[in-house]
Amino acid sequence: MTPDERAGPGGPRVAAIDLGTNSVRLIVAEVDGPGTYRVLDDEREQTRLGHRLHETGRIDPERGERTLEALQRMQAIAESYGVEELRAVGTAALREAANGPAFARAARERFGLDIQAISPEEEAELAMRSVRKHFPLGEGGTAIVDIGGGSLEVVFTTAGMIHQVHSMPLGAVRLTERFVHSDPLGAADWRRLRAGIDAELEAHIGRPPFPTPDLIGSGGTFTAIAALAMHDRLSEIGSVQGYSMTRAEFEHQLRRLREAPLAIRRRFPGLNPDRADIIVAGAAAVARLARRLGVTRILVNDRGVRDGMLLEMIARRTPETDRPAIAKESR
Numbered sequence: 001m002t003p004d005e006r007a008g009p010g011g012p013r014v015a016a017i018d019l020g021t022n023s024v025r026l027i028v029a030e031v032d033g034p035g036t037y038r039v040l041d042d043e044r045e046q047t048r049l050g051h052r053l054h055e056t057g058r059i060d061p062e063r064g065e066r067t068l069e070a071l072q073r074m075q076a077i078a079e080s081y082g083v084e085e086l087r088a089v090g091t092a093a094l095r096e097a098a099n100g101p102a103f104a105r106a107a108r109e110r111f112g113l114d115i116q117a118i119s120p121e122e123e124a125e126l127a128m129r130s131v132r133k134h135f136p137l138g139e140g141g142t143a144i145v146d147i148g149g150g151s152l153e154v155v156f157t158t159a160g161m162i163h164q165v166h167s168m169p170l171g172a173v174r175l176t177e178r179f180v181h182s183d184p185l186g187a188a189d190w191r192r193l194r195a196g197i198d199a200e201l202e203a204h205i206g207r208p209p210f211p212t213p214d215l216i217g218s219g220g221t222f223t224a225i226a227a228l229a230m231h232d233r234l235s236e237i238g239s240v241q242g243y244s245m246t247r248a249e250f251e252h253q254l255r256r257l258r259e260a261p262l263a264i265r266r267r268f269p270g271l272n273p274d275r276a277d278i279i280v281a282g283a284a285a286v287a288r289l290a291r292r293l294g295v296t297r298i299l300v301n302d303r304g305v306r307d308g309m310l311l312e313m314i315a316r317r318t319p320e321t322d323r324p325a326i327a328k329e330s331r
Contacts, residue, residue: 012317013040015078016309017071017088019115021050021149022173022220022278024067026074027306028081034318035133037310040081045070046274050093050150054174059097068103072111085313088115091123091305092150092171120167124153126308131216131301132160133311134242143212143293145286146304147219149173149278152285156209166204170197170289172221172275172282180281184261193281197288208293215295218304221282224275225253226300231270243300247290250298254283 011031018025023046029037047067051060071088078086088107094100095117107113118126127146131137137160144155150171156164179193226240229249257265257280265276290298301307 011037012085013081013083014310014313015081015083015086016306016313017074017078017086017113017115018304018306018309019049019067019071019088019090019094021053021091021093021151021171022046022048023149024049024070024074025306026078027310028078028083029310031314031317035311035314037314041077043074043077045074048149048173050097050171050173052177053093053097053150054169054178057097058099059093059103064099064103064106068107068110071107071113071115075111075113086113087309087313088113089118089122089305089309090115091118091148092169092174095119096150120151120153121165123305124155124162124165124167126305126312127153127218127301128155128157128162128308129311130218130303130305130307133307134301134303135216135299140214141210141212143208143215143289143295145215145217145219145222145289147171147217147221147282147286152289154205154289156212158210164209168200168204170200170285172278172285175281175285176278185258185280190258193284194288197285198292201289201292205292212293213296214299215290215293215297216299216301217286218301219282220272220275221279221286222298222300223302224271224279225250225283225286226302227270227272228253228256228268229270239302240300241302245298245300247287247295247298250283250290251287254280254287257283 013030015028023044026043028041029039031037047070049063049067051063104115107115128144131144139159142157146153148171152168152170154166155162182189223240226243266273
């Protein structure tokens with residue numbers, strides 16, 4: 001985009017930064033009307049803020065510095081578009097780290113960026129807002145899942161209403177650091193990985209509250225598996241948004257990844273090489289969850305939390321609102 005386009009006329013401009021355990025992502029958009037926007041810029045940088053967080057309980061100084069530099073660059077990009085509002089949120093790594101508040105304070109003092117550590121429930125509501133915008137939710141039960149580097153959120157919904165929210169320490173980076181110690185993944189590590197995932201699912205979800213044949217997923221794990229499955233058509237279609245696959249198809253891609261060494265996975269068509277080291281653990285978490293819930297179809301939402309943030313900002317600026325409805329039971 002040229003400088004003239006950056007400064008040109010149009011609707012209000014807003015931006016969202018999602019500070020995750022694995023990467024920092026920015027989206028800049030121009031508001032077209034109630035609940036609609038046009039993307040002006042979309043940036044991603046892998047910084048692994050949550051590296052070894054499950055062991056130390058703290059953000060590593062080197063990773064923290066790298067992430068602060070990335071945040072400052074993204075703030076500058078957003079400001080170059082003349083945005084009226086920039087919101088930055090942090091998820092699992094920021095809310096769990098003992099030095100998370102110090103990290104957020106450093107961003108505020110060094111370059112004036114306020115980062116909000118959002119709760120799992122807030123994270124789930126943002127994902128839900130995005131899903132409600134882009135997918136028809138019928139009267140039946142649906143599982144809405146967002147997986148990042150540090151955590152996995154599951155929202156059980158019926159008729160577009162949130163009934164339960166569960167947050168589990170089943171992010172792709174966290175699981176990789178805990179259980180992936182062989183390349184390719186050996187039988188013993190594979191058993192331990194599955195057992196660790198199943199134990200968390202049993203502790204947090206137990207028996208699902210109602211049947212959920214459909215699972216709608218956001219996060220890099222879902223988009224990566226979809227890109228692998230449709231790589232021959234991706235150049236034509238240009239996006240994995242709304243891609244639908246059976247649970248068997250998802251598990252087939254996981255099997256391919258699990259059996260290949262990291263060096264080979266990095267060359268898989270459709271797979272971002274930066275994600276090759278954590279994709280097996282992330283996909284295993286989704287596959288075990290889908291099996292427990294009896295899911296038959298997995299749909300991909302490549303918008304997720306950042307989209308929910310933009311839609312929330314737009315809703316405050318326009319007469320129409322679209323806040324997810326929450327039923328009595330929520331945990």
